[in-house]
Amino acid sequence: MVYYIKRSDxxxxxxxxxxxxxxxxxxxxxxxxxxxxxxHHNSILMIxxxxxxxxxxVSSGVGIRILKxxxxxxxxxxxxxxxxxxxxxxxxxxxxxxxxxNISINLTPVTHKYIHDVKIxxxxxxxxxxxxxxxxxxxxxxxxxxxxxxxSFVDTDRNILIAxxxxxxxxxxxxxxxxxISSVASKDGENQSGNCSPxxxxxxxxFQNPKHIGEEASRQAxxxxxxxxxxxxxxxxxxxxxFGGVIFHEACxxxxxxxxxxxxxxxxxxxxGTKIANEKVTAIDDGTIKNGWGSCNIDDEGSPTQKNILxxxxxxxxxxxxxxxxRRMGMASNGCARRxxxxxxxxxxxxxxxxxxxxxxxxxxxxxIDYGLYAKQMGGGSVNPVTGEFNFSVTEGYMIRGGKIxxxxxxxxxxxxxxxxxxxxxxxxNNLERAQGMCGSSxxxxxxxxxxxxxxxxxxxxxxx
Amino acid sequence: MEYNEFKNxxxxxxxxxxxxxxxxxxxxxxxxxxxxxxxxxxxxxSDVSGGICLRVISNGKMGYASTEYLCEDEARAIxxxxxxxxxxxxxxxxxxxxxxxxxxxxxxxxxxxxDTDSMIKSALSCYNDAINTDPRVTSSTESGCVSAKTTVSIxxxxxxxxxxxxxxxxxxxxxxxxxxxxxxxxxxxxxxAGSKLSSDxxxxxxxxxxxxxxxxxxxxxxxxxxxxxxLLSTFSPVFSSDNAQKGxxxxxxxxxxxxASPCVTIVDDPYFAPELSxxxxxxxxKTKTKTVVENGVLKTLLYNLKTAKKAGVKTxxxxxxxxxxxxxxxxxxxxxxxxxxxxxxxxLSLAKNGVYITEIKGLHAGANxxxxxxxxxxxxxxxxxxxxxxxxxxxTVAGNFFELLKKIDAVGHxxxxxxxxxxxxxxxxxxxxxxxxIAGK
Numbered sequence: 018m019v020y021y022i023k024r025s026d027x028x029x030x031x032x033x034x035x036x037x038x039x040x041x042x043x044x045x046x047x048x049x050x051x052x053x054x055x056x057h058h059n060s061i062l063m064i065x066x067x068x069x070x071x072x073x074x075v076s077s078g079v080g081i082r083i084l085k086x087x088x089x090x091x092x093x094x095x096x097x098x099x100x101x102x103x104x105x106x107x108x109x110x111x112x113x114x115x116x117x118x119n120i121s122i123n124l125t126p127v128t129h130k131y132i133h134d135v136k137i138x139x140x141x142x143x144x145x146x147x148x149x150x151x152x153x154x155x156x157x158x159x160x161x162x163x164x165x166x167x168x169s170f171v172d173t174d175r176n177i178l179i180a181x182x183x184x185x186x187x188x189x190x191x192x193x194x195x196x197x198i199s200s201v202a203s204k205d206g207e208n209q210s211g212n213c214s215p216x217x218x219x220x221x222x223x224f225q226n227p228k229h230i231g232e233e234a235s236r237q238a239x240x241x242x243x244x245x246x247x248x249x250x251x252x253x254x255x256x257x258x259x260f261g262g263v264i265f266h267e268a269c270x271x272x273x274x275x276x277x278x279x280x281x282x283x284x285x286x287x288x289x290g291t292k293i294a295n296e297k298v299t300a301i302d303d304g305t306i307k308n309g310w311g312s313c314n315i316d317d318e319g320s321p322t323q324k325n326i327l328x329x330x331x332x333x334x335x336x337x338x339x340x341x342x343x344r345r346m347g348m349a350s351n352g353c354a355r356r357x358x359x360x361x362x363x364x365x366x367x368x369x370x371x372x373x374x375x376x377x378x379x380x381x382x383x384x385x386i387d388y389g390l391y392a393k394q395m396g397g398g399s400v401n402p403v404t405g406e407f408n409f410s411v412t413e414g415y416m417i418r419g420g421k422i423x424x425x426x427x428x429x430x431x432x433x434x435x436x437x438x439x440x441x442x443x444x445x446x447n448n449l450e451r452a453q454g455m456c457g458s459s460x461x462x463x464x465x466x467x468x469x470x471x472x473x474x475x476x477x478x479x480x481x482x
Numbered sequence: 483m484e485y486n487e488f489k490n491x492x493x494x495x496x497x498x499x500x501x502x503x504x505x506x507x508x509x510x511x512x513x514x515x516x517x518x519x520x521x522x523x524x525x526x527x528s529d530v531s532g533g534i535c536l537r538v539i540s541n542g543k544m545g546y547a548s549t550e551y552l553c554e555d556e557a558r559a560i561x562x563x564x565x566x567x568x569x570x571x572x573x574x575x576x577x578x579x580x581x582x583x584x585x586x587x588x589x590x591x592x593x594x595x596x597d598t599d600s601m602i603k604s605a606l607s608c609y610n611d612a613i614n615t616d617p618r619v620t621s622s623t624e625s626g627c628v629s630a631k632t633t634v635s636i637x638x639x640x641x642x643x644x645x646x647x648x649x650x651x652x653x654x655x656x657x658x659x660x661x662x663x664x665x666x667x668x669x670x671x672x673x674x675a676g677s678k679l680s681s682d683x684x685x686x687x688x689x690x691x692x693x694x695x696x697x698x699x700x701x702x703x704x705x706x707x708x709x710x711x712x713l714l715s716t717f718s719p720v721f722s723s724d725n726a727q728k729g730x731x732x733x734x735x736x737x738x739x740x741x742a743s744p745c746v747t748i749v750d751d752p753y754f755a756p757e758l759s760x761x762x763x764x765x766x767x768k769t770k771t772k773t774v775v776e777n778g779v780l781k782t783l784l785y786n787l788k789t790a791k792k793a794g795v796k797t798x799x800x801x802x803x804x805x806x807x808x809x810x811x812x813x814x815x816x817x818x819x820x821x822x823x824x825x826x827x828x829x830l831s832l833a834k835n836g837v838y839i840t841e842i843k844g845l846h847a848g849a850n851x852x853x854x855x856x857x858x859x860x861x862x863x864x865x866x867x868x869x870x871x872x873x874x875x876x877x878t879v880a881g882n883f884f885e886l887l888k889k890i891d892a893v894g895h896x897x898x899x900x901x902x903x904x905x906x907x908x909x910x911x912x913x914x915x916x917x918x919x920i921a922g923k
Contacts, residue, residue: 480878
């Protein structure tokens with residue numbers, strides 16, 4: 018038996034949408050938008066070798082936005098009654114003072130190509146439990162020093178409908194699945210942890226080898242247990258592919274979002290067409306990658322996602338621009354408006370962002386370093402887009418001596434400025450891979466991919482002790 | 483559909499389905515925020531939301547289902563979803579729905595939520611005050627006001643029927659200052675709007691002008707009250723008994739032993755801030771104030787009904803739900819390091835030569851509560867001969883939280899709290915650490 022509400026009942030009808038748009042426009046806005054969402058969040062959590070919790074949540078609501086020039090007003094509600102929705106639209110209108118402009122709304126449905134097909138819908142809890150357990154016990158049984166493992170299988174079924182005063186009405190369904198394994202290794206009163214958490218805009222077919230995911234999490238924890246502390250200082254660093262791409266995401270990506278650029282709060286303002294990175298660096302944000310974790314068919318303003326080349330051979334070629342950013346910057350928006358949910362006003366965000374393969378051989382990159390750090394696994398990081406100062410943590414690092422990878426080191430972090438590090442990436446390898454993360458910013462937490470091949474930063478401050 | 487109507491349908495469906503033990507947790511909130519940028523009202527946002535979490539006990543297992551979609555079909559559906567979910571649970575932990583009977587504190591707080599117009603006025607004047615503080619302040623400066631009111635209701639089949647309201651109102655200024663080609667930022671917030679807020683934010687930005695990267699060194703370090711509260715917040719999961727019992731906190735089994743320097747006392751107080759006062763926790767148990775660390779000795783971890791039963795102690799009433807839909811976990815209320823006897827000037831003279839840290843970044847990535855290790859990008863000032871000297875930036879401070887607690891040499895008297903996260907709020911005075919490694923040049 019299926020206990021879920023039918024999908025056809027999910028959203029508001031065209032008449033209701035038009036009423037809300039007109040109400041929102043009633044005080045002089047030049048643009049109005051209604052965003053409806055119903056998302057089913059599911060999770061299975063395992064800890065101490067047992068299933069401890071099943072999460073099962075329907076989030077449901079509507080967000081209404083108006084724009085006038087470069088000002089915006091946003092209101093959201095979970096009250097979907099006719100009165101509740103009109104109250105929400107009126108609340109938005111109250112954010113402006115004035116008479117309505119002469120705007121007539123003709124809603125015309127727009128359908129988009131569904132790029133991210135799902136072969137096995139993640140709606141069978143037993144099947145998901147099997148995948149989770151295979152990964153979980155592979156992690157648990159990896160080594161005698163593994164003292165705890167927590168694992169979860171998380172999936173979302175996100176249904177959105179967007180209508181705006183320019184006549185657009187469009188829908189999307191976004192199915193995402195992710196397996197998260199965190200292992201803890203303990204010895205002599207000390208803990209070390211390791212993580213592996215792949216995911217995709219796809220269903221259960223994505224998880225072909227769950228055992229490997231569990232083993233990878235435990236391998237990191239066990240390796241770090243015997244590691245000494247990383248020495249501090251400035252040195253060359255080789256950053257491995259996959260999650261190593263967080264370096265670009267933090268050091269540069271956020272500073273290329275219209276949220277920063279359009280408000281003059283970025284070090285890359287006014288730099289289009291100029292060299293901001295070493296010529297070996299080409300960086301791309303691509304929301305269209307088939308089944309990519311950060312991909313969508315349409316963005317949260319209803320525009321198709323795009324492949325945007327941000328930096329080409331070191332030259333800044335584009336920014337990430339949403340509708341409001343487009344007004345502020347006088348440039349076209351490019352399909353990157355995102356929001357965590359109906360409760361957030363959308364803004365420019367990254368999707369799948371990566372540094373493309375370069376000209377160098379990976380073995381040459383390691384052998385070129387006489388004394389430095391090999392950052393095999395990166396944790397997360399953050400950046401101040403105004404100053405460009407960033408930091409990120411190295412969860413699995415090794416010293417490089419005489420061109421060879423030597424002992425493992427723990428507790429390292431990399432810090433610097435975006436504009437400096439982009440110039441200092443002086444070797445780029447050819448094993449591009451992407452990895453999954455959640456990115457937090459003003460419009461909430463959204464799934465993103467980061468990525469890169471192995472690359473070398475000629476000199477960067479390594480925090481250690 | 484109103485919550486009460488939804489609740490009655492859930493109860494009816496539960497009875498029809500043979501469910502005897504159930505609980506409904508309802509969280510509704512309304513919030514407004516205004517943001518001023520470039521001297522104009524840049525955005526105004528308003529949110530009204532309500533979510534319901536149903537818990538049912540079936541064959542000794544607890545099943546959850548949650549929703550924001552209030553209609554009859556959904557009210558019936560969540561009963562069956564919760565039952566289906568209970569059947570998947572393997573954990574042998576005892577499950578609880580609390581029985582009524584506690585005598586709860588009565589909170590007589592009048593929640594004063596500013597109206598939209600006064601929020602806009604206040605944000606605009608914060609912006610103008612900031613611009614007028616110094617010619618180097620740029621129009622990229624932002625100011626804003628945020629207000630929120632949240633009501634939690636718990637209703638269960640054991641006769642519990644509780645409601646409590648908390649609120650938040652604050653203003654903030656994020657000042658951007660330019661000097662030559664470089665830009666500098668300073669952020670301040672306050673529960674009271676006023677010109678001091680703006681000048682504090684501007685001063686924070688200006689004081690960092692000309693900051694240089696320090697030499698790598700191991701020196702005495704003062705961590706400012708605002709940054710020590712962030713560290714305490716980041717590492718607060720180590721005080722959770724649930725994490726301890728699962729081997730995810732190194733404080734497991736340490737109750738009654740010294741875990742910090744004798745000058746450190748940590749308190750958890752559900753009534754510290756009147757607007758955040760919580761007479762009951764997320765399981766409906768009456769809350770109380772407790773000393774978690776007293777003169778360096780760990781007195782108690784934080785418990786809920788499940789973990790207390792496992793440990794054979796009484797719950798400390800720290801059951802919490804991160805969102806309405808989250809499983810019952812553990813979190814503190816107003817959780818703070820008690821103010822010490824030292825003025826800030828005295829801390830500086832005790833440090834003599836060292837580093838004063840005023841900003842720590844990237845805590846979500848560079849700090850690990852399971853291991854206690856941190857390695858974090860920081861900025862601040864050199865301390866020379868007991869006085870604040872030149873600004874420094876782009877260095878990391880690395881250490882281990884458990885070692886740090888033991889290395890606190892002196893505690894200031896400038897206790898301050900950060901922006902509340904739900905009903906949790908973290909506070910600390912500035913503290914002097916006998917030595918930490920600073921990695922710079």
